[in-house]
Amino acid sequence: MKHRKKISLIAGACMVLSLVASSIVLHRTDQLRPQATLDEVLFLNSPKVIKRASLGFDGLVACIYWTRAVQYFGSRFRYAEPNYSLLAPLLEITTQLDPHLVVAYDFGSTFLASKQYGAGEPERAIELVNYGIQNNPDNWRLYYDLGFVYYMELKDYKSAAEAFERGSRVPNAHPFVKILAAQMAQHAGEYQTARMLWSATFQTTHDKQIKQSAFEHLRALRVDEDVTHLQDGVTHFGERTGRLPASMAELLAAMGLDRVPVDPDGNPYKLTPEGRVEVRVPDDFAFATKGLPPGYKPPPKAHAQF
Amino acid sequence: MAAIEILGLEKTYKIGFWRKRPKHALYPLQLTVEDGEIFGFLGPNGAGKTTTLKLLMGLVYPTAGSARILGREWTDPSVKAQIGFLPEQPYFYDYLTAHELLEYYGQLSGVPAKQRKQRVDQVLHQVGLRDVQGLQLRKFSKGMLQRVGIGQAILHDPKLVFLDEPMSGLDPMGRREVRDLMEELKHQGKTVFFSTHILSDAEALCDRVAIIHKGELRGVGRVEDLTSTIQGKVEIIWQGTQVPAAIKAMVAECHVSGDRVRVIVEENQQDMVIDILRRERQRLVAVIPVRTSLEAYFVEKLRRAETTAGSTI
Amino acid sequence: MRARIAHIASNTFREAVRDRVLYNLIAFVLLLSGAAVLVGQISIEIEKLVVINLGLTAVSLFGVVIAIFIGIGLVSKEIEKRTLYTVLSRPVRRWEFIIGKFFGLAGTLVVNTFFMAIGVFGALFYVSHKFVRADALILVALYFIILEFIIICSLSLLFSSFSSPLLSAVFAFSLFVIGSFAEDLRNFAGMAHGMSRWLATGAAYVVPNLSAFNIISSIAHEQPVAGQLVLQNTLYALFYASMALSGAVLIFERRDLK
Numbered sequence: 001m002k003h004r005k006k007i008s009l010i011a012g013a014c015m016v017l018s019l020v021a022s023s024i025v026l027h028r029t030d031q032l033r034p035q036a037t038l039d040e041v042l043f044l045n046s047p048k049v050i051k052r053a054s055l056g057f058d059g060l061v062a063c064i065y066w067t068r069a070v071q072y073f074g075s076r077f078r079y080a081e082p083n084y085s086l087l088a089p090l091l092e093i094t095t096q097l098d099p100h101l102v103v104a105y106d107f108g109s110t111f112l113a114s115k116q117y118g119a120g121e122p123e124r125a126i127e128l129v130n131y132g133i134q135n136n137p138d139n140w141r142l143y144y145d146l147g148f149v150y151y152m153e154l155k156d157y158k159s160a161a162e163a164f165e166r167g168s169r170v171p172n173a174h175p176f177v178k179i180l181a182a183q184m185a186q187h188a189g190e191y192q193t194a195r196m197l198w199s200a201t202f203q204t205t206h207d208k209q210i211k212q213s214a215f216e217h218l219r220a221l222r223v224d225e226d227v228t229h230l231q232d233g234v235t236h237f238g239e240r241t242g243r244l245p246a247s248m249a250e251l252l253a254a255m256g257l258d259r260v261p262v263d264p265d266g267n268p269y270k271l272t273p274e275g276r277v278e279v280r281v282p283d284d285f286a287f288a289t290k291g292l293p294p295g296y297k298p299p300p301k302a303h304a305q306f
Numbered sequence: 307m308a309a310i311e312i313l314g315l316e317k318t319y320k321i322g323f324w325r326k327r328p329k330h331a332l333y334p335l336q337l338t339v340e341d342g343e344i345f346g347f348l349g350p351n352g353a354g355k356t357t358t359l360k361l362l363m364g365l366v367y368p369t370a371g372s373a374r375i376l377g378r379e380w381t382d383p384s385v386k387a388q389i390g391f392l393p394e395q396p397y398f399y400d401y402l403t404a405h406e407l408l409e410y411y412g413q414l415s416g417v418p419a420k421q422r423k424q425r426v427d428q429v430l431h432q433v434g435l436r437d438v439q440g441l442q443l444r445k446f447s448k449g450m451l452q453r454v455g456i457g458q459a460i461l462h463d464p465k466l467v468f469l470d471e472p473m474s475g476l477d478p479m480g481r482r483e484v485r486d487l488m489e490e491l492k493h494q495g496k497t498v499f500f501s502t503h504i505l506s507d508a509e510a511l512c513d514r515v516a517i518i519h520k521g522e523l524r525g526v527g528r529v530e531d532l533t534s535t536i537q538g539k540v541e542i543i544w545q546g547t548q549v550p551a552a553i554k555a556m557v558a559e560c561h562v563s564g565d566r567v568r569v570i571v572e573e574n575q576q577d578m579v580i581d582i583l584r585r586e587r588q589r590l591v592a593v594i595p596v597r598t599s600l601e602a603y604f605v606e607k608l609r610r611a612e613t614t615a616g617s618t619i
Numbered sequence: 620m621r622a623r624i625a626h627i628a629s630n631t632f633r634e635a636v637r638d639r640v641l642y643n644l645i646a647f648v649l650l651l652s653g654a655a656v657l658v659g660q661i662s663i664e665i666e667k668l669v670v671i672n673l674g675l676t677a678v679s680l681f682g683v684v685i686a687i688f689i690g691i692g693l694v695s696k697e698i699e700k701r702t703l704y705t706v707l708s709r710p711v712r713r714w715e716f717i718i719g720k721f722f723g724l725a726g727t728l729v730v731n732t733f734f735m736a737i738g739v740f741g742a743l744f745y746v747s748h749k750f751v752r753a754d755a756l757i758l759v760a761l762y763f764i765i766l767e768f769i770i771i772c773s774l775s776l777l778f779s780s781f782s783s784p785l786l787s788a789v790f791a792f793s794l795f796v797i798g799s800f801a802e803d804l805r806n807f808a809g810m811a812h813g814m815s816r817w818l819a820t821g822a823a824y825v826v827p828n829l830s831a832f833n834i835i836s837s838i839a840h841e842q843p844v845a846g847q848l849v850l851q852n853t854l855y856a857l858f859y860a861s862m863a864l865s866g867a868v869l870i871f872e873r874r875d876l877k
Contacts, residue, residue, distance in 0.1 A: 011868040018862035025855040363708045365876040391708035401637040413626040
């Protein structure tokens with residue numbers, strides 16, 4: 001009896017001490033090899049090789065790489081001059097191991113593309129998201145992500161509009177995507193497309209606010225179109241005469257129009273002495289991209305609706 | 307000095323996975339085995355014999371109680387060098403040969419290297435395995451394994467040997483040999499404690515026996531003492547073909563075969579029957595006292611235990 | 620005491636050898652020589668990389684499989700077959716039995732690794748026709764692999780002391796896989812908050828940390844190994860094995876051998 005108790009006591013003490021000692025050693029080893037797991041990305045950077053090496057457990061390994069990617073980003077984010085060179089390969093490995101891991105595309109599109117908060121590699125982000133769309137064509141979020149990279153980082157409104165528009169056609173897409181597509185198209189000057197998208201939104205939505213917003217946008221679109229048309233007239237006039245038209249009447253005469261064009265509210269457009277075509281009441285057309293006084297800021301309420 | 311003193315050893319297992327209920331494998335056991343005797347531990351299968359042996363070997367820990375072996379606390383590691391143990395239906399490392407196995411056990415028992423070789427050879431000879439000592443144990447029959455088991459139990463020349471069912475799996479020749487071996491051990495002054503459910507073995511060998519049933523001790527004593535507690539009978543055989551009427555009246559049945567008649571009567575009727583036979587001028591062939599066998603005692607004990615369930619005898 | 624442990628260890632080794640465990644070497648040599656001949660036909664430089672990567676990975680996997688499959692039966696099989704009864708009824712303490720079994724298995728693996736190492740160097744010589752100084756790094760990798768085996772041995776022995784062979788195998792393999800990603804687990808623990816952080820950190824330190832032992836890909840690229848890492852990995856393996864063995868003793872010492 002006594003003997004057995006003694007052995008148990010010694011073994012128990014030995015176990016606890018060994019656990020503590022091994023934890024201390026482990027802690028020190030971790031300090032010795034910072035980012036050690038990431039080193040293998042440098043050696044094994046072919047997703048195909050890793051896929052083979054995962055022996056069919058790609059899902060699990062993808063999750064591990066995904067965690068590593070997040071971990072890597074998180075640890076780099078704190079540096080004064082972060083270097084995200086491994087972020088793209090980590091995400092590429094992750095998504096090739098598990099092409100349906102949508103969160104990886106989401107994350108990648110934001111932090112891989114962003115110059116301010118991330119790696120600043122929008123082209124690789126676009127590549128990544130396109131790969132995601134290829135594998136998950138029914139997920140509207142990916143089109144949305146793609147559109148955002150074009151919009152935010154590349155200021156390519158046309159491609160952004162195209163991406164949002166493709167996304168809006170996916171079944172169950174959030175109606176918001178269509179709205180974004182319309183907005184991008186408007187920004188890009190694709191008024192036809194924009195009108196079509198806003199009209200579709202106006203007719204299909206059941207949400208009062210969205211309907212109202214669509215209506216406002218359609219009105220703003222007309223302003224955009226009218227102003228563009230009139231402004232082209234001003235430019236044309238300038239090229240021909242070497243001066244600005246003195247009044248709206250002179251402009252209309254030069255353009256061969258017999259009536260003063262009016263905005264959707266029935267107010268005629270005005271011509272400023274600087275040769276700019278503007279609406280009478282800017283607050284009524286807060287969504288317009290043209291025809292507003294320079295430096296115009298819409299009232300907060302209007303801004304809240306997209 | 308007593309070789310084994312069991313002081314209230316007790317084992318209760320918890321069985322069942324969910325709602326554990328206690329199962330008494332062994333009720334508190336008090337038992338003393340004297341130095342130099344062959345002690346039989348009797349009981350039907352599942353009575354608690356193996357549990358008792360495992361408790362004594364330290365393979366299973368008791369719920370309560372203790373024991374002293376060879377005068378020392380039974381958990382004292384030094385005790386183990388002086389005892390030998392044959393488990394029930396022994397099984398050994400089958401990749402070893404008999405010689406290698408005994409060599410290994412000799413090492414573990416601390417037999418000095420110089421004597422080991424000689425001792426292994428001697429034991430192999432003793433248990434009749436010398437001719438197959440180079441054969442791997444996987445090729446051994448059950449009876450041969452039993453011999454290996456006995457060999458390993460006596461290998462280190464222990465003072466006390468525990469044998470769990472040593473005769474099982476052996477042919478009549480083998481049983482005879484094991485019996486002789488046990489008597490030889492006794493002759494060498496060693497103590498043998500063996501369990502069995504075969505009563506004739508115990509009857510022929512043991513100085514004393516203990517009877518255990520359902521984890522409880524039912525009786526301990528010398529074989530003669532236990533058997534004489536029941537009145538003896540006498541078998542009387544004479545030459546003839548007829549049974550005198552006077553005898554017929556006395557006995558329940560008589561067997562006539564050829565020219566012999568055989569009757570069994572109570573001991574106190576013996577003289578009367580012989581007188582009658584003399585008077586009838588029959589030729590007496592034999593008068594044999596029929597001692598109640600241990601088996602009869604055993605059956606009786608168990609029967610009584612069943613009827614007065616729970617009471618100890 | 621020491622003599623008894625040594626006898627138990629050598630008997631365990633003998634069992635493994637007679638169970639034809641070392642036959643795995645044949646499969647290993649076939650695999651490696653096949654690979655060496657094949658990559659000999661591929662471009663220069665990468666053939667050495669392939670032989671080192673493949674060779675060392677095979678050494679490690681073969682060894683882990685052997686460690687687990689022998690380890691899980693070391694105690695439970697002896698209880699099941701009742702061979703343990705005649706051992707423990709001798710002046711052998713239960714902890715001596717556990718320690719002896721451990722050394723026997725570890726010895727088997729060291730011998731096995733030794734022969735496989737010869738195979739790796741042979742294949743390396745076949746493809747590059749010479750040895751360079753950096754090849755000594757392979758010895759470090761092999762040393763780490765042996766340390767890894769020691770950890771796996773102790774763990775499978777631990778499971779064997781209370782569980783059936785099948786369950787032990789499942790436990791040991793899971794811990795091997797988890798252990799290979801232990802660094803990720805610790806990173807993950809660092810990201811968690813509150814209660815789950817404590818639990819994950821605890822788990823991350825209790826599971827074997829095997830990732831620090833895997834330097835195969837870096838030495839294949841002739842990256843030097845810090846002396847500090849060699850020292851710390853050695854200490855870690857010893858402490859970890861000591862922990863697992865203490866656990867095995869603790870459990871086994873209390874067990875009824877029914």
